[in-house]
Amino acid sequence: MEDLPSNIMVDILSRLPVKTIIHCRCVCKKWRNIVSESHFANIHLSRSPAGLMIWHQSEQLMTGYCKPGVLKWVEISDDDHRLLHDPVMSLDLSLAPVFQNVQIQQVGSVNGLLCLWKFGPEGDNTFICNPITREYMILPRQKYYREGYAIIVYGFGVGLQTKEYKVIRTFQGDIPPNQYGSTSRPSLLEAEVFTLGTGQWRSLGHVPYWLSGWDGPFLYGKAHWMVVDQDAPEKLCTFDFDKETFQLFPSPPSEAIEDSSIHFQSLAVLNGCLSQSDTYDSQFMIWVMKEYGMKKSWHKEVVTKLLGISVS
Template sequence: MEDLPAHIMVDILSKLPVKTIIHCKCVCKKWLDLVSDSYFANLHLSRSPTSLMVHHNSENEMTGYHKPGILKWVEIKNELHHHMLHHDPLMSLDLNLAPIFQESQILLVGSVNGLLCLWQFGPESDNTYICNPITREYMILPRQQYYRQGYAIIVYCFGVSSRTHEYKVIRIFQGDIPPDSTSTSRPSFLEAEVNTLGTGQWRSLGHVPYWLVGFSGPFLNGHAHWIVIDKNSPEKLCAFDFDKETFELFPSPPVEIIQESGIHFSSLGVLNGCLCQSDTFDSQFTIWVMKEYGVKKSWRKEVVIKQSISPDLDWLMWEPVYLIEGLNDGTILMVYYEDKLLAYCPKSRTIEDTEVFDRYFSAMAYRPSFLRLQNFELERVHLF
């Protein structure tokens, strides 16, 4: 291969499995330089298949609190009539071993082009990190402006501008809610700030006009999306435009009410490139799909899972269910609360526990990449 032109070598290397590419970096300096180049990273990303990133927590037996946890990359291998989830322990990133995360918990905020956004919180910490688990790089963003002690809800999103291709972290502080207040007590402090990676600072976006639910808003088509709590709002969804940096109401699916149901959880997700909303009742689970982005009339009720189809999963309708990813064969992956990774097959109308992970984990769609954090000039980059 030494006699091949550089662009041919890059093309060949970019088609190899991620683990093989990592090994190729150790073969010689020429291959290391090729793989480390931004052109290679972008080419590989364009061919990178969707997989899963699982953040697996564990409890500290002494304190009862969760540890920082482990990031586990799960490949989705599509066969002719089925799929397989494969996790290589050697590709895991153990955050418990990182000194910077000690005595704190970590939440997985979002994933864009192979980069992960993590939120670290604890008695003495409130920090935001960007990392690439494939290259083992990470950087810490500056301290947020709106950090306050006391009862508050923090809402995040991590995405990239469609026009400028700048990566941004959005953080919304919904504060001054008395701990014993009802769910109808609107926060008196709704403020947002944004960090454009590479600038080394947070900028205030001012007041947020909507009260949002959901820790992390799914990113799609240059927008973050959340559910709006306000009862009088004409639409029940809100979108943040990463180009204009504005919050606007977004077309929501029809409101479904089941009179005899005492439970109703809603969450947003992205399946096969479409915005989706899941509604969990104590008798059924529903998935709405927006077929044409931004068009209200394009919402379709695609899936209705009745409790009777899975009698062995009688616990399914008692906690929130979060959509993760749609596979080539139509299977839908979702997380039940923080306990189980479930797979729903629309062809057989069955749902099963994959038994890949159990208890205290979150998951999201992930595309592995070799994008270097060194490209963000004003941020100091470290290695795990």
Template structure:
């Protein structure tokens, strides 16, 4: 293979499994040079298989004073039109519990784009840090402390994405403060501010006032935008989108508002299923999935799935807490997380919800596509290795 042209070597190596590529770096200097080349990272990303990134905190105990950050676990998905298979390799896990900077804090997954993962660290000892990491290359960077953080009751909403025109990776964060802890859910925050961080610049920039009251710790990224649910009861649309190129917040077409009179609960959340923005509505009697077939076209919202509680009698507890859409597979399966407890899948063939039994208790998950994009490519950033 030493006699093969470089372009052929790039093509061959970009097609092999990620774990094999990691070992290939140790074969010879030429292979290592190819794998570390930004062109190789772009070529591999275009062929990178879809998967999941799980933050599994099996030691979490709300009754204990001990707080653990958890373990990042990459789940590979063998996804075919007639079957799928989820595989977790222990060797590809990243144990955040071993990092001294993560001690006595919690870690929340707030975004994943092109193999990069955005993490938010928070905890009772004043932790409020944002990290960008690549679990495959084991690199991470710590962003500077945010401008709007201060003591007191507040809601933080994150978004992580890349501009379609500028190709700049950015973290956007809204600070929704001055909400009394005992206030009603309709009490609008008196402070709604936003700031954005462009990777490679070394500083946050203020975006000023945000006109919409948002909910959800993170906004799913699609088509150069992050998306969140809008809380304002009088808003004509119930979704807001942030444009990473123009750095603007705008209302986004939402599906029809669905109400079930006898239902005592109603949770809504957003996700991306097979390249389409999707919304889930959780009631205590059913779970509905809406899919936007054409991006930004309101009339293209389609009620794709209605899961009745009675069709999954063994999971009669499912409808009592929020379910979050994670990703959709070729055979129609929908992967989702029930609250923080389990990774579930909706099986379209028999119209039931099943427990994958891959992880149990205290997990967060999002769609993830592994890459070899190196954080050293972003100038003005200090990069560390786990």
């Protein structure tokens, strides 16, 4: 095996299941270097079955914080799309000293890597975690607005052209802070970006739109968020990880239910398509963008009502 050309070894190892790959890292230094390369990760990812990362949050502690929880990666059956019972891996974040007695929020996922945001009394930190290898890196401490309250919105992705992995986060708040519960547009809308491998955050300056949500789902080289600004012609916004620019994005038709007392919205990636869910007190619906970037391709995929469910 040692005499085989490197490309042949990569081809062989990339066909092994994840659990075996983890053990291969311990065989020899050469194998460890091979399976640690990003090129190998991309090949193995293209040959691996679809999977789902499930985050089990733990109970709240007496201190008021929750345990970080457990990450489980479950593969999806190719035949009937069922979740396989035996998880590929399980990682208890509370076993890592750096994650103890803090709150953890998953704010991004790309090619098997997770972006985690840790926040607590001592400030916040951002981590990039590989749950399969149980490795993580701590990003340098970001600029922190102590002058006033700021909501932080994240995005994690990789450029389609540069192939660079980046973390984008926006600060949205007021200096001085508004009264609690204020719905006026924040006076502070700024962003920073971190390119993995550079060791530092870069300021992107002013963000043109008021964004909603903890994180922005990644698809086609862009992060996606909902826009809060009432006068915006579209209610979605993207961040291009290659160009590092924000831009409005076609949103699904607005169908407000007048007699509903609640309306929650969220974005996700469903079967490789951008999707938006709308939750009311009497109805739940999922919109799916069949052709990326085409406003007319938004299709109402699922509608759940009190009397039943309809799928179109």
